[in-house]
Amino acid sequence: MPQRPCSFPCTRDLFRISRRTYTAASEQYARESRVPRRIHVYGVGNIGKLIAHSLRADINPPPVTLLFHRPALLDEWRRGDKSIVLESDGHRVSRSGFHVELAIPPTRRHHASVDTRDEEPTHSSAEEPIDNLIVTSKATATISALDAVKHRLRPESTVCLLQNGMGVIDHLNREIFPDPATRPNYIQGVVTHALNSPDRSKPFFAVHAAHGTIALAALPRGQLKDHPGASVPFAPTSRYLLRTLTGLPVLGAVGFPPIEFMEQQLEKLAINAVINPLTVMLDAPNGSILYNFAVTRTMRLLLAEISLVIRSLPELRGLPNIQDRFSPERLETLVVSTADKTRYNISSMLADARAGRKTEVRYINGYIVSRGEEMGMQCVCNYMMMQLVEGKTNMIQRENLDQVPIGRQDLNGYQS
CATH class of the missing domain: 3.40.50.720 (NAD(P)-binding Rossmann-like Domain)
Structure with missing residues (x-):
């Protein structure tokens, strides 16, 4: 008597199904x-x-x-x-x-x-x-x-x-x-x-x-x-x-996923591109940029360029809610909130600048400048801030060269 075909998938079929349904x-x-x-x-x-x-x-x-x-x-x-x-x-x-x-x-x-x-x-x-x-x-x-x-x-x-x-x-x-x-x-x-x-x-x-x-x-x-x-x-x-x-x-x-991750990166970049260089120039904790209208005006000039560049990136074109998520108003809210939560902290860029170490400003504000240039935009405020931070770091490096070293070497630091 011939065997009837089984109504259930065999082991080989199950393996094929599992391979087809193998999601990311x-x-x-x-x-x-x-x-x-x-x-x-x-x-x-x-x-x-x-x-x-x-x-x-x-x-x-x-x-x-x-x-x-x-x-x-x-x-x-x-x-x-x-x-x-x-x-x-x-x-x-x-x-x-x-x-x-x-x-x-x-x-x-x-x-x-x-x-x-x-x-x-x-x-x-x-x-x-x-x-x-x-x-x-x-x-x-x-x-x-x-x-x-x-x-x-x-x-x-x-x-x-x-x-x-x-x-x-x-x-x-x-x-x-x-x-x-x-x-x-x-x-x-x-x-x-x-x-x-x-x-x-x-x-x-x-x-x-x-x-x-x-x-x-x-x-x-x-x-x-x-x-x-x-x-x-x-x-x-x-x-x-x-x-x-x-x-x-x-x-x-x-x-x-890469695109969703990039959006998170850009949010953190926008925050760092304002708080870090401003605290370097003020030589003060993060909270120093709050409740100061002159500093707020500078912050808004930086954010206007940052927002325009991010919203124009080809990687984000066609994605929903990009215009609102990276609007200058929302980015300012994020910056103020972060500065308030970390008001007594010293930014990593300020710590590097005080020690005369090379800062990450070229990978923060410099990224905005370079991506803007790719799209025909001149981000003069971010470029100026990048040059000021590097100029202050160079000044501190020269001052340190004139000093007699008496402290213990920072073993985790990198030579500039």
Whole structure:
């Protein structure tokens, strides 16, 4: 008697159905056994310490390698207890089990690398490929950071960039990875956590002052403005990094589509493009820009240019509610609200300027200027503010050169 065909799908059919219904959201959390679990973290500033500490706090933590940009940091690590300590709500928690390597950025002159390093590799795996890299250094140091490890990155690798400002990836593609076929995959993140390092003599200690979130997005390998609506296929390493970071409760990390993530980036950029340079010029905390009509007029001139550029971007063309979301009035509300909430805080740009370090103004106000020029707009107010911030930084650098150094070196700082 012939067997009747089963009314239920067979195992092979179920596999095909599951493959057809494999959405981008489920793909983000799918397991990828072929990707090495080791994660490299370049930059042990406040955000770097938070990321590394959180990774080792997982139930089944991945191997984590810290990449130091100075031999003095490596010496300090070896002299200490080889751990990162994070304080939150008065409680200190120490995490250990890290591997460490030295990755000194080569000297760059006239947009070219001049390798003057005499140091020998400090670890046997110093030349092994890097599959998963998280860069938490400032935007101004990202080029040098990736220049130090670019020979260890492959097209299958993923680089996760966590920093302020925009336009860093365009700069990386021009200077470090000019060949699209060999450049790594990118993930970008926007961090709202607030941390500080009260004791500069303890480079591996930080205070988690305010908990926030991290918005993440895997970016397409081409230009987002060329195909803004295109879906982004997840590289295995990108999927692994997204799944790992979003699975850490302390970070509060969430993945977003590239366009939605860009809107969040632009909102933060608009806030930073007003608060940061104004506080540098006033040399005062964030709250100093409030209740001062002369400063408010300057703020509105900056916001008028910022709003016009953002609302004209080709990546956002045709999206609903863009005109209202990035109107000058709403952006002013965001700026005032942020300045009021952080009225006693010193902006990161002001802290860099006071120390004579290179600021991120070219990736904040400079991004508005460059995108405006692409569309035939001259953003004179933002250009002037960018030049004033850089001029003040240069002035402080010259003053510092005339002083006799008597304090302890900032091990986490980068040379300008």
